[in-house]
Amino acid sequence: MTSLWQVIPPGGNRPPVFYRPPTPEEVRFLREGRGGKVYNPQWVLGIPRCCPWGYPQVLLCRPLNPKGPFPTTFWLVCPFLSRRCGQLESEGGVRRLETRMARDPERMRRHHLDHAALRGSLLTPEENRWLRRNRPEWWRSLWSRGLGGIDFLHGDGGAKCLHLHTASWLGWGTHPFSSWLAAQFPRTHCDSPLCSGE
Template sequence: MDSPDVSKEDLKIIEKQLGRIVSNALNVEERCIYGYPQVIKSFPLKDGKPFPTLYWLTCPYLVEEVSKLEAQGKITEIEKIIQNDPELRMQMIRAHKEEIEKRMKILEGELNSLSKNIIKKLKETGIGGIKNFSTIKCLHLHYASYLVGENNPVGEIVDRYIGKNYCDDKKCEKL
């Protein structure tokens, strides 16, 4: 793995945000208006196995807001929107393919040491390790991708639902 560009302070904050240690963070891709990590980029392997999450939403406020959307059945709703709009469907397929390309670029120096099976899985699975690009596994992953500037139609829809992508600063004081 390339040497991560995440400070020890950021790693401590990310651990508090997620409630667990993150051992494959490469860098903080997006920060909130208060300077805390919102999205991290993860190394595509963890413990020698494919790690399907390239962009990981870490902000507790946003994680909670997106979880509420999932609880309201928005995954199914957004899947229908995407499936009924050929342009959005093509954008979604492109988003998956671009993430695969980014993942493989990160792994360029390590491909010779990986099994053909792992390489195949990394090349065939999109955002969040999904194989069927017309379905949605998790809104958090798509929203994280969108927040870092990727052209992700699911993330863009999530952003419209949420409206405000930062918390009241009093919530950040816990970090």
């Protein structure tokens, strides 16, 4: 039996990413927006994490779509986790994470570099060639910006939002401040399947 799981191999100190292609039911789920938003399944490379109820929690996104670069590699789609992120943000969660990041900027810088390398590795050889030839500014952006497109090389080291960090932590299984994130999310799924629409 062939495994559905695929892996993006590690590079340097970057950990691997495990994901699987979305099932037809998950594609329908994304198109219908039952997770709270409608997603274009063509932009989805795979699903690295589902909840115990079987619904996608995080998407692995293609770095390039018909509208241009898409810097968010891991996209949080779980309504339970999205609501918790919103609640934490309204209580100053972004500021608290940024305070932690400021205490150890090198750890976050390495994480941003890993995100840039991962995003670049998701481009096909044809996309890489086309971008370098026709849209060099897009190519540079995809290969040089960190988590969620944060321009960490030029001083923008902010957290942006907790949704990005939560998606990266759960989808990739790593984050320099994973213990802080775990403390904010003692539960990472709902008690009943919110996404079922029932």
